Amino acid sequence: MKLFSSVSDVQDIKQLVASALALKANPYAYGDLGKNKTLGLVFMNPSLRTRLSTQKAALNLGMNVMVMNMDKEGWALETQDGIIMNGTTVEHIREAAAVMGEYCDILGLRSFPKLQNREEDYNEEFFNKFVKFCGVPVVSLESATRHPLQSLADLVTITETNPISAEEKANGKVPKVVLAWAPHIKPLPQAVPNSFAEWMSRAQAEGMLDFTIAQPEGFELEESFTTGAKISHNLDEAITDADYVYVKNWSSYKEYGKLLDFPEGWMMNNEKLKLTNNAKVMHCLPVRRDLELASEILDGPNSLVIHEAGNRLWSAQAVLKAMLEELK
Numbered sequence: 001m002k003l004f005s006s007v008s009d010v011q012d013i014k015q016l017v018a019s020a021l022a023l024k025a026n027p028y029a030y031g032d033l034g035k036n037k038t039l040g041l042v043f044m045n046p047s048l049r050t051r052l053s054t055q056k057a058a059l060n061l062g063m064n065v066m067v068m069n070m071d072k073e074g075w076a077l078e079t080q081d082g083i084i085m086n087g088t089t090v091e092h093i094r095e096a097a098a099v100m101g102e103y104c105d106i107l108g109l110r111s112f113p114k115l116q117n118r119e120e121d122y123n124e125e126f127f128n129k130f131v132k133f134c135g136v137p138v139v140s141l142e143s144a145t146r147h148p149l150q151s152l153a154d155l156v157t158i159t160e161t162n163p164i165s166a167e168e169k170a171n172g173k174v175p176k177v178v179l180a181w182a183p184h185i186k187p188l189p190q191a192v193p194n195s196f197a198e199w200m201s202r203a204q205a206e207g208m209l210d211f212t213i214a215q216p217e218g219f220e221l222e223e224s225f226t227t228g229a230k231i232s233h234n235l236d237e238a239i240t241d242a243d244y245v246y247v248k249n250w251s252s253y254k255e256y257g258k259l260l261d262f263p264e265g266w267m268m269n270n271e272k273l274k275l276t277n278n279a280k281v282m283h284c285l286p287v288r289r290d291l292e293l294a295s296e297i298l299d300g301p302n303s304l305v306i307h308e309a310g311n312r313l314w315s316a317q318a319v320l321k322a323m324l325e326e327l328k
């Protein structure tokens with residue numbers, strides 16, 4: 001694997017999930033694979049989980065790691081071509097990315113959308129320029145439109161905790177997974193839900209699960225991410241009999257960058273949990289308690305959020321392992 005930016009970069013998702021779970025069972029089995037190889041992690045935005053889990057994953061594989069907080073510690077980057085740099089930007093991404101490629105065998109990049117120009121964000125201009133100019137394999141640490149390491153960890157978590165018995169499975173039963181929109185006070189990116197939808201749609205096509213998305217009117221995701229998903233505007237109906245409820249806020253794709261009004265009743269709590277099949281509740285974190293998700297759920301037996309965050313390590317390790325195997 002030379003690029004990990006979306007589910008389309010993965011040939012076999014079941015095999016990648018199995019690899020992550022095998023690494024979880026035996027973390028140091030490939031402790032020499034990354035010897036004398038360097039991973040560079042470049043952050044344009046904050047991170048807790050992605051930063052720590054990807055570093056740990058690289059260390060488990062014997063790699064060296066360097067972290068660059070480009071937003072705070074780097075020179076102000078120019079991304080446009082054909083302009084005279086007589087303003088505030090100091091260094092062009094053409095040089096900055098190429099230089100980081102000189103020092104690193106694999107690079108990771110976190111770059112959120114600006115949520116100002118939909119076309120620019122959805123063309124992944126910044127991420128794609130970085131990939132083009134750095135000249136080494138790149139792992140997305142969350143880009144403008146996707147967060148594939150998160151989605152892989154989510155699929156690993158669902159696979160690992162799947163409540164369907166062998167007998168039910170033989171009868172064709174699969175777990176019901178619902179992506180449920182949640183309230184927020186800021187317009188957030190669509191990267192996590194886009195990516196989750198893309199991975200779950202692929203998993204559904206491969207017979208692994210059944211996938212529904214619930215959101216208020218006006219919060220529909222861009223269609224290409226949700227192929228095959230059932231779409232609902234009624235949270236209570238959508239979560240009925242669900243085995244997993246994946247809670248996440250996102251801002252409107254249609255009214256891009258705007259904070260829209262939303263109806264009451266979209267926060268998951270214990271009352272709503274009663275409608276489900278004793279569903280496990282997931283969230284990528286960070287989560288704002290009692291705004292996006294009730295603390296009674298986060299502190300209760302149905303929350304999978306810490307387990308899910310733990311699986312970020314094995315997911316990152318499986319991806320880095322696949323990349324290192326191709327570097328050799």
Ligand SMILES: NCCC[C@H](NC(=O)CCC(=O)O)C(=O)O
Pocket residue numbers: 142186188189190191192249284285286288
């Ligand atoms: N990497 C995980 C999610 C990152 C981001 N959340 C945030 O920006 C939360 C900000 C806040 O709650 O103020 C998102 O939703 O895409």
Ligand SMILES: NC(=O)OP(=O)(O)O
Pocket residue numbers: 046047048049050051142150284285286
């Ligand atoms: N879920 C996630 O990506 O968390 P961080 O933003 O803290 O890395």
